[in-house]
Amino acid sequence: MSGEENKEIKLRHLVWAVIAIGALWVGNLLIGTFCLTSQTRGIYGDMFGAVNSLFSGLALAGLVYAILLQRQEIGLAKQDANRTKKMLEDQTEHLEKQNKRTEQQMFESTFFQMLKLLSDLVDQMDLRRDNSQKVIITTGKDVFPVFVKRVRNKIKPEEEIMYPADIDISTFDKRYKEFYEREKNELGHYFRVLYNIIKLVHEKCPVDKAFYSNIVRAQLSASEVELLYYNCVSRYGKEKFKPLIEEYGLLKHLPVDEVANKEIMNFYDPQAFGNSQP
Numbered sequence: 001m002s003g004e005e006n007k008e009i010k011l012r013h014l015v016w017a018v019i020a021i022g023a024l025w026v027g028n029l030l031i032g033t034f035c036l037t038s039q040t041r042g043i044y045g046d047m048f049g050a051v052n053s054l055f056s057g058l059a060l061a062g063l064v065y066a067i068l069l070q071r072q073e074i075g076l077a078k079q080d081a082n083r084t085k086k087m088l089e090d091q092t093e094h095l096e097k098q099n100k101r102t103e104q105q106m107f108e109s110t111f112f113q114m115l116k117l118l119s120d121l122v123d124q125m126d127l128r129r130d131n132s133q134k135v136i137i138t139t140g141k142d143v144f145p146v147f148v149k150r151v152r153n154k155i156k157p158e159e160e161i162m163y164p165a166d167i168d169i170s171t172f173d174k175r176y177k178e179f180y181e182r183e184k185n186e187l188g189h190y191f192r193v194l195y196n197i198i199k200l201v202h203e204k205c206p207v208d209k210a211f212y213s214n215i216v217r218a219q220l221s222a223s224e225v226e227l228l229y230y231n232c233v234s235r236y237g238k239e240k241f242k243p244l245i246e247e248y249g250l251l252k253h254l255p256v257d258e259v260a261n262k263e264i265m266n267f268y269d270p271q272a273f274g275n276s277q278p
Contacts (some may be wrong), residue, residue, distance in 0.1 A: 103206050110204070111212060114197045115219065121193060125186055144223035147183060151230055152260040154179040169233075172261055176234045191231055191241070198244045213248035222255045229254050233264045246272040 127138040127146055138146055155175050156167065167175075180187065194216075201212045220228070229251055232242040245251060245268070252274035256262070265273075 100206060107200075107204050107206060111197070111200060114193065114200065115216070118190075118193050118197065118219070121190060125190070127186070141221055141224075143186070144221055144227060147187065148223045148226050150183070151176065151179045151227065155230070155260040167261060167263070169264060169267065172264060173234050176230055176236075180231070180234070180236060187227070187231075191228075191237070194228075195237075195241045195244070198241075198248065198250070202244055202247070210248070213250070217248070217250050217252065220250070220253070222253060225251060225254050226259060229259065229264075233267050238267075242268070242272075249274045 122143075123140050125139060125143045127143050129136050129138075129146075155172060197216055198213065201209050201216070205212055228245065231237045232245050237245075249271055251268065251272045254273060256265075259265075
């Protein structure tokens with residue numbers, strides 16, 4: 001039975017009780033007026049004094065009943081308010097989940113588009129070099145081993161290989177600048193796109209940033225990781241790109257034994273290499 005139906009039944013009972021009390025009072029008045037003499041009316045009135053007490057008690061009971069009814073109505077109102085509050089909370093939670101799903105979908109759409117842009121960019125790379133009067137063309141990911149060979153030769157030329165000590169960071173930065181200025185037409189765009197992909201994960205990914213940064217890391221060959229290692233400790237990457245490299249461990253698969261200068265590893269946080277110094 002609903003609260004409204006219960007309220008109607010109780011109101012109906014109250015109306016009938018009022019009618020019954022009114023009928024008794026009118027009947028008592030008629031008897032005293034028309035059926036009794038003046039001598040017996042006093043005795044009759046004293047006899048029905050108890051009725052007055054009864055009416056007073058009934059009035060008090062009615063007041064108590066009204067208070068209880070009001071209390072019940074307040075309880076029902078609280079229940080309705082709680083139900084409304086729960087509905088609003090459920091709607092708010094649903095909207096928050098929906099917004100998160102939308103945000104995740106928008107992020108993933110942009111993320112995978114940028115990954116495709118990086119892949120297309122790499123596919124379009126080509127290097128031309130003369131070798132014994134023959135032009136050699138290298139394309140796609142095969143250009144990165146060539147870049148690595150060039151940067152190693154620039155950082156530590158063959159005549160210095162016989163020396164065990166690594167070059168200092170200022171000398172390294174100067175030599176890497178010479179390499180980068182020569183190759184920036186190919187590498188500049190590549191590093192900018194890669195940086196913006198990691199930046200997107202860092203700033204826009206709503207959940208599980210490590211998962212998406214690992215996807216990016218999985219796209220990188222060993223030669224690409226080595227180039228990243230040199231670039232992000234140089235003037236071209238140390239301010240913006242290097243902190244992201246460290247946070248997401250993008251140098252985890254660095255071929256440590258092959259790099260031209262191991263000394264610059266000390267300029268990275270160990271987290272850059274996968275939470276521990278390789």
